[in-house]
Amino acid sequence: MASSSLVWRKSTYSGHDDNCVEIASLADGGRAVRDSKHPNKPGLTLGAAEWQVFILGVKKGKFG
Template sequence: MSHTPATALVWRKSTYSAGNGGECVEVATLPDGGRAVRDSKDPDGPVLHFTTAEWIAFLAGVRNGEFDD
């Protein structure tokens, strides 16, 4: 599987991340509709790639509170 280089992606950070001491992730939409995720403090570091289906399942889990402590 080939991945779009991280430098070619348009990264965005949630407005909720403001004022949290830099503990943020950034998300970019991939050409195939999936998503890439990286640590905003390490833009040259590792990037996680998710298919569209994986991203939709993750968001559903967040909305349903599956990751709440």
């Protein structure tokens, strides 16, 4: 996956100092995740099922 070919989005909750996470949709329904401060460094790729598990965890407060 070439990072340059992805369309990256920042959360609307992000501040103006580029201190946030960016997400890009993948063709298989998964997501690519990267640190906006370091866009050229490797990020994280989650398949569709992994992404759904992650989102459920966030909604249940497992990461906060």
